[in-house]
Amino acid sequence: MFIVLYACxxxxxxxxxxxxxxxSVEATAPTACVMSSQFTIAQWSEEHxxxxxxxxxxxxxxxLFRDI
Incomplete structure (x- = not known):
């Protein structure tokens, strides 16, 4: 699973x-990705x-390459 973010x-x-x-979230658990993404995005924002x-x-x- 990937978090795809758009930043300016x-x-x-x-x-x-x-x-x-x-x-590292199972592809069958998009809800788990959404729940864990807040921490991941906050960490990315802190680093950038x-x-x-x-x-x-x-x-x-x-x-990944079809949705974007």
Missing amino acids: LINAPTTCREERISV PQWQVGRWKCVPGNR
Whole structure:
């Protein structure tokens, strides 16, 4: 399972990027991904203070390249 997040630079909000974070959650448990994602996204945000997360979603690994 992956958390796919969309983040923009705080000082240049038109400069955005997509990040894919692998999480160890079963693909059959999207609810578990959503519940654990808050901590993962907060940790990513702390490590990347110049970026602001705008939106995110959980995506199973086998659908990663089709959903985006």
